[in-house]
Amino acid sequence: MTRTTKPDDGGPTATPAASLRFDAVQKRYPGNARPTIESLSIEVPAGEICVLVGPSGCGKTTAMRMVNRLIEPTAGQILIDGRPNTERAPADLRREIGYVIQQTGLFPHRTIAQNVATVPKLLGWSTDRIAARTTELLELVGLDPEFADRYPAQLSGGQRQRVGVARALAVDPPLMLMDEPFGAIDPITRERLQNEFLRLQAQVRRTIVFVTHDIDEAIKMGDRIAVMRPGGRLAQYATPAELLLSPADEFVEQFVGADRALKRLALGRVRDLELEEPTRVRYGDPVAGVREALRRAEVPYPLVIDADGRPLAWLDDDDLHGERIADGIGSEVAVVDRDDILRDAFSDVLQHRVQYAAVTDHRGVVIGILSADAVARELAPPGPAPVQPAEAHHGTGA
Template structure:
């Protein structure tokens, strides 16, 4: 896993198929830094596959240019170029009469690697994609759709290419396995840091997978090229706005973690502590109840008025500190936890379980820059509006 990733640039790229009266890709310009995932998204027929296939010259560019690490793809022999570019096609495309091992070995063998090296690479990749080496001698038909898809990814990665093209790689897979594969792939990418062009027609998948998203409209015209957050917050025009959907405030929640937003300041207290000190802290806090914590600073519960009535704090809990949220929680999940326990706020802990602040519905609304009454209800959350 040593080859560096390559940067990619589309420069005024046009594709017109012979006999067509409209361009399939129209003056497409975009730059992708090395090691990032660019998602091409848009309705069927908007030119996603065409744009992608011009990169490895499976389709000729009509005018304009595509540069891989600053060098025009047209200057290179197509066969050479394709060995540098891993390609996962729309329908997986494993060779049915070859074993899984032989499928994965396709490009390394083309490159003339010796047997030992090819064999080691197969084991390494099977391990990477979470399949056992007992899969080596099976045929594609003996695998599930999700497993086949992973083998497709392994095959594309086999020669450690600096660029990967992935055309709807998870399109044919049921939603649950799809989510699993997406997560697996993102974990893999965090290690590999390949440059990836990823095609999908699913905006939720684009938001989840992309460092940058290129929204295309019919005729292969670029409507917007932006980060997922920017796309959700500032859609460039009504087409993009419509495409990202009316629930974009909700989608934004999936992009942030609890640690990313400004938490409320709660007054913490311990059993036996002087109540006057706690009252002083309460005056500074964002919440009117103190949070009782144990010796390690872990939450025990919200202290009652009685617990504060003496000179020293007594263990008298008004309500349990539920839910307890984690700094690393996705904001959407944290909100869903708050709503399902029907509470307005919950303590947030770090990896050690120590309280680091309080998450409230209002803090979430602030972070999203919306009025608190617009915070989605649990019904909206449950309706799947937020499913990735």
């Protein structure tokens, strides 16, 4: 592996993402009648997010902790980049593998900044580089810089969890283990963190094992999902789409839930749909011109934007009187990001009176309009799948 930098300079670390393989891994705790994990085989390609889901006690945390040798398997082996992890000292593995613990596990006597800097410090980074990275990470997880000098006990549970995520990300590790990293966070912050995390992952392409109880989170975050049953048995290992479209058995079907069709909305992004064009207007524009433009418009409401093209308000018929559009009038606009998943965007649209949302790019500039109708069309049952000529003879029994 090539590290292109000396340990304490500020240059980029070029450690590539690592592949991970569980090979017939078994874990039997002494005194337990049955093994916690009977025999688990999973392969996670480098740069992918593998989500482990399953009922409490099915062995998710156990599986994860065997990767960095906090727990040793009873049989089988775990390979990182094709190399058994038993060839590496546990301390080396833990320095190299980011780990977000289910209960955060921050060091209580160290400040937030010191917690985040744990591994960079072990690796001998310079003070400046550590300080810059810490600030960057706290911002990423949405914590004010003023938290840097506080102690974990002075934070809420959700804030502590975010520090845990920042700490695991500190050195951009080739492999990350995240055990319910967003478990204790409110739904709105959680959605934001998930989105930030996916955006970051699209850039850095780390290999991530991610544990959650929440099937919606699994569908949103996972490239692949491993659904586990009690006894660490693998019920299905598949992409989110496969899991939703063809659950392997009744257990998976129940776990995925009866609203599978709705859940498919988590597979699409706003940017995948054809957006509609708004009639963009500014406060002070002549009303007659706006009325004229509206006659040809796809969206029946004019959208007020500011000088930079950011959305301000919807107008309706009642707002269009007098000579010019009066300052500050109109109703609230639902704003969604082009990278949001359709499920989150749909729920934002439905919470507003006008059932259209302004779609913005990363600068907050309006690039189009998403309508509740467009999302609903996406939900319509798919037509018969085109039959591949080679498969035409076999029939699918459907």
